[in-house]
Amino acid sequence: MACPRFINNLGFSNPFGSTSPKVNVLFDSSGQRKASNGMTILRVTQDSPKSILDETLEVLGRGECGSARTAPDPLLDWVYAGVSENTCGPLKAPPSAERLAWFRWMAHYCGYFALARGGLYCLHDGNKIVSAAATGPPKTVSFGRMSGGEMGDNIREAGMIIGQDILANNMRMRALGAWQDGIQASAGLSCTTNYLYLVMYATLPEAQGKGCGKALLQFLGEVADADGVAAFLETAGARNCGFYKTGGFEVVERSVCGGFTHEGGGVGMKRMPVARGRGEDAQVHEASKEASSGCSFAPKRPTGPLSQYCRHCNKHQSMH
Numbered sequence: 001m002a003c004p005r006f007i008n009n010l011g012f013s014n015p016f017g018s019t020s021p022k023v024n025v026l027f028d029s030s031g032q033r034k035a036s037n038g039m040t041i042l043r044v045t046q047d048s049p050k051s052i053l054d055e056t057l058e059v060l061g062r063g064e065c066g067s068a069r070t071a072p073d074p075l076l077d078w079v080y081a082g083v084s085e086n087t088c089g090p091l092k093a094p095p096s097a098e099r100l101a102w103f104r105w106m107a108h109y110c111g112y113f114a115l116a117r118g119g120l121y122c123l124h125d126g127n128k129i130v131s132a133a134a135t136g137p138p139k140t141v142s143f144g145r146m147s148g149g150e151m152g153d154n155i156r157e158a159g160m161i162i163g164q165d166i167l168a169n170n171m172r173m174r175a176l177g178a179w180q181d182g183i184q185a186s187a188g189l190s191c192t193t194n195y196l197y198l199v200m201y202a203t204l205p206e207a208q209g210k211g212c213g214k215a216l217l218q219f220l221g222e223v224a225d226a227d228g229v230a231a232f233l234e235t236a237g238a239r240n241c242g243f244y245k246t247g248g249f250e251v252v253e254r255s256v257c258g259g260f261t262h263e264g265g266g267v268g269m270k271r272m273p274v275a276r277g278r279g280e281d282a283q284v285h286e287a288s289k290e291a292s293s294g295c296s297f298a299p300k301r302p303t304g305p306l307s308q309y310c311r312h313c314n315k316h317q318s319m320h
Contacts (some may be wrong), residue, residue, distance in 0.1 A: 033219070233249065291309065
């Protein structure tokens, strides 16, 4: 069973934007790319089996939630729990059912944003999905500027009741959103969407420390380099900043986020694109031309209006 499509299911052009042909050709025809240590990068799309989507979102939720031996996402942990005695460290006890539900909701909400733009990725170790990332590709409608219609659809998909509580009633969530707008503006990103935005990034607690997160982070750098754009994320704490520096990110802004003041507050990190060599550029150029014009036709859907359109270049079957 393919992933559900709850927006834009009539065959119209994508209103949210999508990844570029240069990124598309990083994957083979099945949407896979080899990573280090025998692992595989998968791009989760509307055509992926629903089980892949569900597993990817579960990895995001559990990884961001944290465990008794692994730290949660520091900023979302602050939104959920307020000031913690163990900020940026493991939880004092295994997460409660309520806490897991909260972080799973956030994973669904952010994951469906990325899914609509072709920016949802996961890492498979040969047995299961161990790491995942929800991104906003360059030149697409950004996370902070989703339409009311898309936001409503994502909330309903993730769960309306808990969504209202998280987005409308949690004042720390509002403070985080305002802080994110401000720190992106300080980093010079407020007037453009031409960068790769890492909305959510996580590794399963039991898979951390095994190189899985680094493998996916390296790949995201390749995604940004394919388009020749910067990548940006928000985090906090020396340990997290050190991890992202292994992927080429550098701290560009740091400031207090509401009541979150740990080590100076939240951090904005930016990775500048790495220039390609001429040979690599030529290969990507040729592959991009094939993906956007003379590619091998592959239908977007098995049946219905989208079955007549190519998932690689968006053109009608008659143009192939």
